[in-house]
Amino acid sequence: MTIKLENPIFDKLGMKYPIVEGGMTWAGTGVLAAAVSEAGGLGFIGTGYWHGEDVRREVRRAKELTDKPFGVNVMLMSRHIREVFDVILEEGVKVVATGAGDPSPFLEELHAAGIVVMPVVPSTSLAKMMERKGVDAVIAEGMESGGHIGQMTTMALVPQVVDAVNIPVIAAGGIADGRGAAAALALGASGIQMGTRFLTAKESEIHENFKKKILKARDIDTIITGNISGSRARVLKNKMAKEYVKREVEELQKPAPDYETVEKLESGTLRAAVQQGDKDGGAFMAGQISGMINDEKPVAEILEDIWAQATDILGIPNTTK
Ligand SMILES: Cc1cc2nc3c(=O)[nH]c(=O)nc-3n(C[C@H](O)[C@H](O)[C@H](O)COP(=O)(O)O)c2cc1C
Structure with a gap:
């Protein structure tokens, strides 16, 4: 089997690495998202139940630090979802990831504005439904992940979602090094998403106690x-x-x-x-992979190290060098 690395979305966004920073409410700030995008991945701002103006503040912080595209992760169940989408459209955000619900009522206007839409899915049935509704990619997230989770493990979920849909699949949950990234690509994913690994990045703005708790876990x-x-x-x-x-x-x-x-x-x-x-x-x-995270390093190094290890394991050229 050859590893397929084509991901038209990542190409369109001009990313150097097929690596996404999953949206993390409160933890995934504009500063962290900008650092990931600036280093060649795709950063997301986590917004949870925020008002539109809170989202605008973080989007603007990110824009001050990078000209590269970054995304906003939205909680569809939020009471403020309409104002959040208004801000996303006004601020010219390029990518939206969605959780907890069906993004299809908003799809037409997001696509009209050229925004890439990628919902997080915990099952093949939801992945298929999202594909039918016209999303651009899905993020298949296993229950090893930090934050809100479904029932399936990444190892079981990703290949089944890959078989179920014809759009790019991004694997999330339990990935923090090149071995995990290579495994996800071997399962058929065309990109990976990490959350916990980025929490201890130098650019992560979470409290020291939180960082220490992950490093010690x-x-x-x-x-x-x-x-x-x-x-x-x-x-x-x-x-x-x-x-x-x-x-x-x-x-x-x-x-x-x-x-x-x-x-x-x-x-x-x-x-x-x-x-x-x-x-x-x-x-x-934080995710189960916390136990493997023992250092606090800059985002650029995290991406570089993971991709060097993954390409080495897979025996494919590392074109980023
Ligand atoms: C502190 C924290 C907050 C999170 N908040 C969100 C969120 O608001 N929306 C979302 O879709 N996923 C959220 N996630 C999940 C991440 O986006 C990502 O999919 C997950 O962390 C991947 O698994 P990993 O932690 O094993 O890397 C959160 C994860 C963490 C650790």
Whole structure:
């Protein structure tokens, strides 16, 4: 088998490496996104439930640092989604990644503005549906990932999505070095997306406590909150996460479980982890690959090292040199 590296979208965006920085609410700032794009990958600003003006602020911070295209990751369930898309259109953002919902109501206007649209998908059925609706690529994200997750592992999900659709597939979840990148390409992906690896980049603006927690983490140090109540998220173990999981189990045993109260335990906690480094109360979203991340280096080095290792393993030319 030969590795296919054609990804017309990445070519159109002028990327040097087929490597994407996944959108990360609060952690994926304009500064980090710009650093990734400037170094030849594709950076994304994470926006979660933000208002349009918060998105504009980060987009402008990114624009000050790079002329290269970068993306905005949007949460379709957000009450502010219309104003977020208005800002994306006004600011001339080139790429949109979507999570938690169906982007098709917005597709026509985004495409009319020349914006590339790539939803995150946790299953083949959703990938096929997105392809039918006309998106440009899909990000197949496995449950090894940090943040909100589905049920499938990257290893099982990616080849099945690759077989199910005819648009480019970007693999996400559990990738942090050239071995993971090479494996994803061998599975048929035409690009990779990483989140956790970029959290400890020099340009990452997360709190020192968050960086240290990733650098110290072992392979088994993440836990899934929301397994019972519904909104599953992978975070590094701490007091809040353990309490959350304990409360979920307690509620399950009640005749009328009150998961809403449990879910409130996590409200505002990602921001508390990212900005205040709140060791006990924060949600330190990070993936299972945290255990392998032991250094804090510039984004440009991360990309260069991963791609050199991946191309070496795959025996394909490293044309970036
Ligand atoms: C702190 C954090 C926040 C995240 N927030 C979002 C988000 O807002 N939207 C989204 O689509 N994915 C989000 N993700 C997932 C990433 O975009 C990416 O797909 C994932 O981190 C890849 O797996 P990895 O962590 O193993 O590299 C988040 C991940 C982390 C670690």
